Amino acid sequence: xxxxxxxxCVYLSKVHNLQELRRSASLATKVFIQRDYSDGTIxxxxxxxxxxxxxxIERQLFEETxxxxxxxxxxxxxxxxxxxxxxxxxxxxxxxxxLCMETHYEKVLKKISRYIQExxxxxxxxxxxxxxxxxxxxxxxxxxxAVLCEGTGLPTSRDPGEAARKQGxxxxxxxxxxxxxxx
Amino acid sequence: xxxxxxREGSLERGLRPQTxxxxxxxxxxxxxxxxxxxxxxxxxxxxxxCPWLTRAVSPAVPVYNGVIFLFVLANxxxxxxxxxxxxxxxxxxxxxxxxxxxxxxxxxxxxxxQVRMKWCATCHFxxxxxxxxxxxxxxxxxxxxxxxxxxxxCIGRRNYRYFFLFLLSLSAHMVGVVAFGLVYVxxxxxxxxxxxxxxxxAVMCVAGLFFIPVIGLTGFHVVLVTRGRTTNEQVTGKFxxxxxxxxxxxxxxxxxxxxxxxxxxxVVEPPRLPxxxxxxxxxxxxxxxxxxxxxxxxxEAGTFSSGLQTSRPGSAESALSVQRTSPPTPAMYKFRPxxxxxxxxxxxxxxxxxxxxxxxxxxxxxIRSLDFVxxxxxxxPDYGPGGLxxxxxxxxxxxxxxxxSGALRSLSLKASSRRGGDHVALQPLRSEGGPPTxxxxxxxxxxxxxxxxxxxYDSLLNPGSPSGHACPAHPTVGVAAYHSPYLHPGATGxxxxxxxxxxxxxxxxxPREPSPVRYDNLSRTIMASIxxxxxxxxxxxxxxxxxxxxxxxxxxxxxxxSYSLQQASVLSEGPRGPVLRYGSRDDLVAGPGFGGARNPAxxxxxxxxxxxxxxxxxxxxxxxxxxxASSNAPGPRPSSxxxxxxxxQGLPSPPGTPHSPSYAGPKAVAFIHTxxxxxPPSLAMQRAxxxxxxxxxxxxxxxxxxxxxxxxxxxxxxxxxxxxxxLVKKVSGVGGTTYEISV
Numbered sequence: 001x002x003x004x005x006x007x008x009c010v011y012l013s014k015v016h017n018l019q020e021l022r023r024s025a026s027l028a029t030k031v032f033i034q035r036d037y038s039d040g041t042i043x044x045x046x047x048x049x050x051x052x053x054x055x056x057i058e059r060q061l062f063e064e065t066x067x068x069x070x071x072x073x074x075x076x077x078x079x080x081x082x083x084x085x086x087x088x089x090x091x092x093x094x095x096x097x098x099l100c101m102e103t104h105y106e107k108v109l110k111k112i113s114r115y116i117q118e119x120x121x122x123x124x125x126x127x128x129x130x131x132x133x134x135x136x137x138x139x140x141x142x143x144x145x146a147v148l149c150e151g152t153g154l155p156t157s158r159d160p161g162e163a164a165r166k167q168g169x170x171x172x173x174x175x176x177x178x179x180x181x182x183x
Numbered sequence: 184x185x186x187x188x189x190r191e192g193s194l195e196r197g198l199r200p201q202t203x204x205x206x207x208x209x210x211x212x213x214x215x216x217x218x219x220x221x222x223x224x225x226x227x228x229x230x231x232x233c234p235w236l237t238r239a240v241s242p243a244v245p246v247y248n249g250v251i252f253l254f255v256l257a258n259x260x261x262x263x264x265x266x267x268x269x270x271x272x273x274x275x276x277x278x279x280x281x282x283x284x285x286x287x288x289x290x291x292x293x294x295x296x297q298v299r300m301k302w303c304a305t306c307h308f309x310x311x312x313x314x315x316x317x318x319x320x321x322x323x324x325x326x327x328x329x330x331x332x333x334x335x336x337c338i339g340r341r342n343y344r345y346f347f348l349f350l351l352s353l354s355a356h357m358v359g360v361v362a363f364g365l366v367y368v369x370x371x372x373x374x375x376x377x378x379x380x381x382x383x384x385a386v387m388c389v390a391g392l393f394f395i396p397v398i399g400l401t402g403f404h405v406v407l408v409t410r411g412r413t414t415n416e417q418v419t420g421k422f423x424x425x426x427x428x429x430x431x432x433x434x435x436x437x438x439x440x441x442x443x444x445x446x447x448x449x450v451v452e453p454p455r456l457p458x459x460x461x462x463x464x465x466x467x468x469x470x471x472x473x474x475x476x477x478x479x480x481x482x483e484a485g486t487f488s489s490g491l492q493t494s495r496p497g498s499a500e501s502a503l504s505v506q507r508t509s510p511p512t513p514a515m516y517k518f519r520p521x522x523x524x525x526x527x528x529x530x531x532x533x534x535x536x537x538x539x540x541x542x543x544x545x546x547x548x549x550i551r552s553l554d555f556v557x558x559x560x561x562x563x564p565d566y567g568p569g570g571l572x573x574x575x576x577x578x579x580x581x582x583x584x585x586x587x588s589g590a591l592r593s594l595s596l597k598a599s600s601r602r603g604g605d606h607v608a609l610q611p612l613r614s615e616g617g618p619p620t621x622x623x624x625x626x627x628x629x630x631x632x633x634x635x636x637x638x639x640y641d642s643l644l645n646p647g648s649p650s651g652h653a654c655p656a657h658p659t660v661g662v663a664a665y666h667s668p669y670l671h672p673g674a675t676g677x678x679x680x681x682x683x684x685x686x687x688x689x690x691x692x693x694p695r696e697p698s699p700v701r702y703d704n705l706s707r708t709i710m711a712s713i714x715x716x717x718x719x720x721x722x723x724x725x726x727x728x729x730x731x732x733x734x735x736x737x738x739x740x741x742x743x744x745s746y747s748l749q750q751a752s753v754l755s756e757g758p759r760g761p762v763l764r765y766g767s768r769d770d771l772v773a774g775p776g777f778g779g780a781r782n783p784a785x786x787x788x789x790x791x792x793x794x795x796x797x798x799x800x801x802x803x804x805x806x807x808x809x810x811x812a813s814s815n816a817p818g819p820r821p822s823s824x825x826x827x828x829x830x831x832q833g834l835p836s837p838p839g840t841p842h843s844p845s846y847a848g849p850k851a852v853a854f855i856h857t858x859x860x861x862x863p864p865s866l867a868m869q870r871a872x873x874x875x876x877x878x879x880x881x882x883x884x885x886x887x888x889x890x891x892x893x894x895x896x897x898x899x900x901x902x903x904x905x906x907x908x909x910l911v912k913k914v915s916g917v918g919g920t921t922y923e924i925s926v
Binding site for chain 2: 030032035037038039040041076077078079082083084086087090091094095098103104105106109135136137138139140141143
């Protein structure tokens with residue numbers, strides 16, 4: 001496990017909001033976990049352990065996280081009774097139901113983002129990592145940000161000002177929407 | 184006659200014009216008797232038929248028609264206004280890991296079948312399987328089916344079902360209209376000259392006219408759905424004779440299309456600025472500002488620095504907003520290439536335009552104030568009072584420019600194909616007041632080739648007709664206000680305000696000026712070397728023009744760097760044989776002379792070129808070094824001069840600059856030659872794109888042209904097979920990915 005700098009510890013103790021952590025993180029390496037297309041276009045991420053995280057997180061923990069995410073997405077995309085009903089209801093109401101109702105997928109996405117936030121708070125932030133919500137990137141990748149304080153000397157992004165400009169990489173589904181759905 | 188009339192009796196009476204049909208006994212409702220019938224007889228076709236049909240056939244007739252019509256309308260609206268599944272642009276940090284050796288293609292194994300993922304130069308990621316880049320919308324769309332000009336939207340994962348249901352319901356509706364009209368006419372056959380009968384017949388004719396193409400299209404999609412293919416895959420022949428790895432069996436495919444949950448949106452639209460939206464509606468002439476060729480840098484400077492709210496037309500905002508993929512990350516505001524990339528680039532222009540942290544903070548605040556929460560799939564919520572779409576509440580307020588330009592495009596397509604003049608007449612309406620910018624020519628009738636339609640069903644239904652149209656203005660079209668998607672308007676220090684959501688995700692950005700280069704995220708040194716290569720290409724061009732080359736057009740090398748690179752952004756297809764391009768912008772530029780078969784080849788070549796070029800900086804460094812290590816060829820080479828000559832030429836150029844761009848050219852040439860089935864001998868070009876004329880052959884000629892430093896050595900013969908001078912070395916990367924490195 002990489003040593004967590006004292007600054008980070010202090011910072012973590014002060015930061016309750018993970019977004020603030022992201023925003024304030026000066027430098028970060030990012031590890032991207034790509035989609036696993038072996039079963040078609042269903043949303044699945046590769047459970048192959050990236051070597052960059054070798055020193056930061058246990059393999060099993062990583063796999064468990066990714067598998068949980070995969071499970072969530074499988075649940076979201078499941079064609080079953082609820083999706084039938086949703087489709088029929090939408091059809092019957094000329095799709096006006098979408099104004100009032102959240103789709104099944106969106107519900108699961110909210111669940112996922114809560115899960116990710118929870119994981120970040122409990123597991124990854126203490127290890128100096130941040131897990132991003134794949135929906136922000138079109139569900140193409142899951143990324144782990146290795147959040148570091150300045151001066152650690154670890155490889156960072158090309159742009160030294162990037163960390164300073166890191167802004168709200170927050171999950172869409174993790175906050176109360178300022179605007180309610182609907183007109 | 185009084186009641187007690189049987190149903191047959193009423194029908195019989197209906198056949199006698201002088202006796203209005205009595206309603207059958209069981210249908211005697213609130214409106215019995217003659218007066219009502221007479222009143223009804225004076226109504227226009229539908230309403231006047233309906234009472235008769237209600238009485239003569241069944242009261243369920245108007246109910247059925249009403250329901251069907253509502254269904255058609257709802258599905259049409261969903262297909263039109265729904266985000267098809269646009270992928271947001273990848274942040275720069277994501278492709279940082281793809282260094283210079285990253286290949287153009289990546290293979291993935293899908294159920295045991297190798298599927299190739301292509302690098303999208305516009306969106307900066309490897310396109311997932313079944314994803315394709317729509318050049319009209321300038322977005323990568325998940326499960327891309329096609330870009331439908333009838334609804335002026337891409338059909339992708341999220342809205343394919345609605346499109347399919349729209350087709351089914353429209354077919355049913357048309358069948359109903361024709362059938363009921365027939366019943367009416369047959370029952371009023373004696374009075375065919377009567378107004379209502381004549382109108383009914385006219386309606387039937389119109390419906391019958393559209394019947395064949397709609398039914399044909401519906402049947403086509405039924406086949407596609409059962410086979411589990413997208414239109415894109417079907418037309419490009421991806422699984423011709425092969426196995427479709429994405430199929431789930433017939434029932435599974437149908438179930439997947441009709442019953443799968445609605446996928447979420449990836450691109451979140453910031454709230455629309457009411458003024459901008461209104462402005463876009465009321466001031467269509469502003470659009471050309473954004474869409475004109477010289478615009479992008481100005482747009483970037485001007486729009487972001489001031490008065491964005493008012494002056495930014497839909498395209499600018501739309502460009503911005505559509506490019507706003509996720510909440511702004513630092514990567515969004517990263518360095519931009521030094522020289523103007525043009526509005527097409529997803530990233531901003533020159534680096535100096537990157538806002539400072541404070542402005543970013545502002546921007547971020549405003550963004551954070553935006554609603555990034557999940558939205559109903561109707562993409563409705565945060566849209567401001569888009570007056571244009573107030574009639575349909577769920578619809579996002581498309582900017583007038585987007586809506587109208589798209590509508591105009593589709594309308595012009597229709598006009599060009601065979602639609603009525605009413606569509607053409609619409610154009611002056613929309614474009615009134617608009618200066619004749621290049622992009623406006625898009626809206627001129629026939630200006631837009633049915634390349635757009637080649638993806639649309641116009642071409643599918645009329646294979647011969649569409650490809651003839653050229654869009655002269657296309658290359659310059661619509662780049663317009665395409666500033667960086669990641670440049671937040673607040674970035675320039677403006678007070679945080681919601682971004683105008685004049686851009687609709689479903690419609691895509693306005694047509695834009697083709698970006699000369701798409702090296703958005705490359706370092707300054709690479710940019711400099713690219714610039715140097717462009718200078719060199721300019722020199723070559725001048726030399727060639729002096730030499731009076733075989734190909735005549737001296738602008739040959741202009742395009743490859745500019746147009747072909749634009750191709751990279753717009754092309755979605757890999758090299759294929761005769762493929763129908765789906766509304767790709769390059770098709771539009773291709774000109775009237777391009778046949779369907781040529782265009783694919785052209786597109787293929789150009790895409791390969793551009794793709795090669797755009798990825799060249801990534802791939803060329805190692806090969807470049809290898810190349811430089813080998814001995815220099817002395818002087819200019821003949822036509823079979825290899826790809827290396829440019830590199831050789833590059834050497835005397837300013838030292839210290841990486842020659843990757845220069846190397847990219849010949850390598851691109853090599854790619855072109857491998858990919859092209861056969862270079863079209865001559866391709867009529869339109870407007871100022873002579874470089875497109877014979878790109879393959881010009882690429883052929885470019886090798887000698889590149890080799891020429893001095894006077895031209897004469898007509899460059901087509902290089903025999905300049906192709907695989909580039910050796911490709913396969914290297915296994917992490918995770919089993921195979922990288923092809925040009926040696």
